[in-house]
Amino acid sequence: MFENILPIQLTHQAQRRLRDATSIAQTSTTAANSTIIDIRPHPEQTENTLRQSIQESLNKITSDQWSEAGVDMPSLLLWDEQGLRYFEDVTYSPSYYLTNEEIGLLEKNKYKIAERIEPGSMLVELGSGNLRKIKILLEALDELGRDVDYFALDVSLPELQRTLALVPPGHFNHVRCFGLLGTYDDGREWLNKPEIQSRPKTLLSLGSTLGSFQRHEVADFLKSFCTPDNAAGRSPSYLIGFDGCKDANRVFKAYNDPEGANQRFVKNGLCRANQILGYDAFDLNHWHVKGIWEAENGRHSQYYYPDTDVSLGDRDGMQFVPAGKSILAIQSHKYDVKDQNELTEKAGLDIVDSWSSGQGYSPAGLMAACWASQCNMITRIIDQKPGRTRTGHADGLHSRTLEIMDSLGLIDHILRQAVVESEMCYWACVDDEFGNIKRVKRTSSQPENLSRFGQVLLNQGLIEDILIQHINEIGRVNVEWQKRAEMLDLSSNFSDNPVMVKVKDLANSNQETEIIHARYIVACDGSHGWTREQLHVPMETHSEESTWGVIDIAPITNFPDVRQSCAIRSEINGSIMTAPRENRLLRLYIQLKGNDELEKVARQGSEESPKALVKIAERAMKPYYLRYKYCEGVDKVREQYAGFMSGTGVVYEPSILVADHDTKFRLSRAGMEDVKVGMRLTCFNKKIKNQADGSMKHLLSLLRSTGVWRLLVFAGNLRQEAQLKKLNEFATSSLAENHLHKLSSFVESFLIHASPRDSIDFFDIPEMFRPFDETFGWDYGRIFSDFEDPEDNSLSNGVNGGGNHEPGNDIMEFVILCRPDQHVAWIGGLDDLEELKRMFARIFNM
Structure with a gap:
């Protein structure tokens, strides 16, 4: 979670950025032409201070302080050049959720965060950090034209050089990048210089930096950067990253990964201690690292411990450590909302904005939210859970689901992370008295011509993350978590909004309730859910479980x-x-x-x-x-049932939105024998060529999930005058001029003809298929050819019946009306105008 925190007394007055770097740099070096300012008053003291701290820890081992207060090593030991490289490996571990969630938060909210930062500001990051994260914010500031100076504060010169080499001068137009070589104390003193005090500043503490502090230290640390009330200058604002997760299992796995990245990172602290001491106080062959989740303190601790009785080197006496005795290496405190509020209150800060990782909501509810966002419907989506699914049962996506994901523009995000399931293997114990199994069959996971997408496997939580990000990008629907439905009433007196739901806010300490009136309720809470219970709808079950x-x-x-x-x-x-x-x-x-x-x-x-x-x-x-x-x-x-459904065989029965299945119109002669009313449009492998630019598309790529209906007009061979005349009559009919014109916001018309593309001019086509906008001109994305050139293998068999037909052949024309979910609502001919009018009338209440 991010908190944008301001001191209570802070005022918002934008000031001009100081552009003369020499006014803030006394001693500097360069890294790939970027300025690194050495702000250490006594550079040699850093190693001496660390050596003294290590020696104090060693001295405690043989004293009574061991049993009373324990022994800890300075956590600064972990953050040398090698340690930082080890920690970068940690951030790429699959179980280390912190970095990925923080990157997701920055990507999702980068412009909102950037707008909170004043032009002319100094951005000072406490620790040079992970450029994968901070670069997201810097790019957003640059795009918004915010003139800011970014300063990375760190004790490691090589790390600063490595970081700044990735953002050399000229990389941004509005952002300048500098390094500050020194400790937190050095940074605080530098920021108090008169020439710097007057500038607006935002201090960044991303990742788990503050989590490694003892809880009682954090408030004073933040407060120490603020300007006293009676002093000149401006106090900074803060952008702080908190990890609010207190799920013991998830936290433990994050810091105890199977790849051993955390182990290497922490153990490197002992290696550095040996280097600073000048002798091998710690025999690394006998010292190991263990992690412990301490629920009562809301923190994860990592300890050094020996696997046998050991002595600490050969200087200043032989200090003895028994096997299994622990020395604290580093801690990571977790801050939930309550902890954050207490911390900021102690530090005298106000939370003015916050951003948290998208949480909650099942895939069914999230898909409903995606559709509501596309259709610009006034919608509220509530979920009683505080967090999204971490490990779900529904980790498979079948072909029909992928078609819908493609129509929402999300397919690339899915396929980039998913595992393709192309085959299924069957193993059984066959005539083996010892119970050994053998492979008996290997088959394709689905028939070859079922869909242009196969089956894939992906963690349900990652699927939900993709949907949540899509919802947030559109910004029309806000999914509300920690809200629980308490009562459902469908007999409300509000005729326009007959549904009444009583909702309790679980996040509110008073658990206040709210009454929501709605026209519809969509239940996404499962077969054993609350909605079914409220409506007294029995669950059909099988006897054997x-x-x-x-x-x-x-x-x-x-x-x-x-x-x-x-x-x-x-x-x-x-x-x-x-x-x-x-x-x-x-x-x-x-x-x-x-x-x-x-x-x-x-x-x-x-x-x-x-x-x-x-x-x-x-x-x-x-x-x-x-x-x-x-x-x-x-x-x-x-x-009760473990079968896998591809979703492609769903057939909707006749209704307001689906015509009678017994329509007299058939497509048996049109190369689309599988297209049927009520089913999804099945010509998934049909490719068509854009009339204006010649680009290739899959036919189904026209059917984006935007809440719009599509009228697909397959006009046949327009080189025949009779066919072109028939198309013009359709385009000038009362259906086109009245119904389709009035419904232009709800129905898009596309033309697919069976003529060679170069034999038809764009302006030969009726204007209903190339609508004109006074600002943007003609719409070039609605006219296509599926003519199959014998010398061009880019097209599959023509939808209209094919381009291999001679010019004189009588190629049948037809019209398909597709619902927003790609299912066929109606099929007819170009002359079935009255039937199509009736269909529109009942769908749109005309």
């Missing part, structure tokens, strides 16, 4: 199909299903139907359950072994 354990691990195995989805059935040892996931993870669905001791442990939900589940899976995978060191999540689900 089974329990499955679900676990995500990074597998260590010799099973040959570990990166393919598999169904494994063993009459002796049970059944499991596997699904490969992102970041080399594997999801295992393990049926728990027996009552042996191993399955009892698996059902308990204890610390031993993951091990038990994997042992059960290994038993079913015999003769192959299965091990793991990293486990991302464990859960238990009850399944």
Whole structure:
């Protein structure tokens, strides 16, 4: 979470930026032509101070202070050049959520944050930080034309040089970048210089910088940068990153990753201690790192400990440390909303704005929010959960879902992270007295011609993140979390808004309630949800249920199909299903139907359950072994039906929005035999060529999810005068001039003809397919050809019946009306005007 914090007494007066760098730099060096200002009054004191702190820690080990207050090493030891490189490895670990969430927050809110920073400001980052993050904000400031100076404060000259080399002079038009070589204390003194005090300043503390401070120290630290009330100058504003997560499992995994990046980072502190002391006080072969989540203090602590009794070097006496005795290396305190409010109050600061990572909401609710955003509907979406799904059951996306994601413009974000599921393998125990399994079949995951997208696997939480970011970018709908529906009434006297919902605000300490009146309610809370209960709608269930354990691990195995989805059935040892996931993870669905001791442990939900589940899976995978060191999540689900649905076979029954399925019109002669009323438009592999610029498109790419209906007019071969005349009559009919003109905001018309593109001029086509705007001119994106040139392999078989037909052939024309969700509402001919009028009348109440 970010907080934009201002001192209570701070006023907002923009001041001109000081442009003369020599006025703020006394001693400087350069890195890739960027200025680094050495603000250390006594550079040699840094090492001496660290050496003294280390020695004090060593002295405590043999004193009574060990048992009373414990022993800690200076956390500054971790942040040398090598340590910073190790920490960068930590930020790329899949389990280290902090950096990715902070980057997501900056990307989503960069302009809002940038607008809070005054022109002419100094941005001083306490620690040179991760340029992957701060560069996002600097680019936003540059785009907004904000003249600011960025200063990275750090004790490491190599790290400053490395950071600033990525943003040399001239990289930005409005942002200048500098380095400040020194400690926090040095930075505070430098900022108090008279020539700097008068400038507006924002201090940045991103990442988990403040989290490594003791809680009682943070308020005084922030307050120390403020100008006293009776002094001249301006106090800074603050942009602070807080980690508010207190989920023990998630936090522990973040700091104890299976790759060992955190271990290397922390252990490097002992290596540096040896360097500063000048001798090997710590034998690195016997010292290790362990992490502990301390729930009562809301913090994660990392300790050094020896695996055997050790002595500390050979100077100043032989200090003895027994095996397992811990020395504190670093702590990370977590600040939830309550903690943040207490901290800022103690520091005398006001929170003027805050941005938190998008949380809550199931995929069904988020898809509803996406559609509401596209359609500009007055919509409120509430969720009682405080956070989005971290580990979900629904980690697969089938072809129909991907088609919808494509129509929303989100497909690239999905495919970039997902694992493609192209095959399914079936394993079984066949005539083997020892219970060994063999592969019995390998098949494609879905038929080849089902969709232009296959099936993919991606963590449900990542899917939700993509949807949340899309909703926030559009900015029309604000999803409200920690709000719970208490009562539902459909008999309200408000005729326009007959739905009444009583909602409680769980985030409010008083848990205040609110009454919401609405025209419709969309229930996305599942088959066993609150809405079904309120409406007394029974749940149809199957008589037989089974329990499955679900676990995500990074597998260590010799099973040959570990990166393919598999169904494994063993009459002796049970059944499991596997699904490969992102970041080399594997999801295992393990049926728990027996009552042996191993399955009892698996059902308990204890610390031993993951091990038990994997042992059960290994038993079913015999003769192959299965091990793991990293486990991302464990859960238990009850399944009535475990089949996978592609979503492509959904057929909507006749209704206001769908014509009678028994329409006399058929497309059997048009090359579109699979297109049927009520189904999604199935010509997924049809390519068409834009009349104006010749670019190729998939036909379905025209059907973007914007809440708009589409009228697809397939006009046949327009080289035939009769066909062109028929098209002109359609375009000048009362249907076009009255209905379609009035509905232009709700219905888009596209023309796909079967003529060679160069045989038809753009302006030969009726104007209804090339509407004119006084500001932007003609719309060139609505006329296409699907003529198949025998020498051009870019087009598939023509939708209209193909371009291989001779000019004299009678190619049938037809019209398809598509709903906003790509399903076919009506099919007819160019002369079925009255029928189409009736369809529009009942859809749009005309």
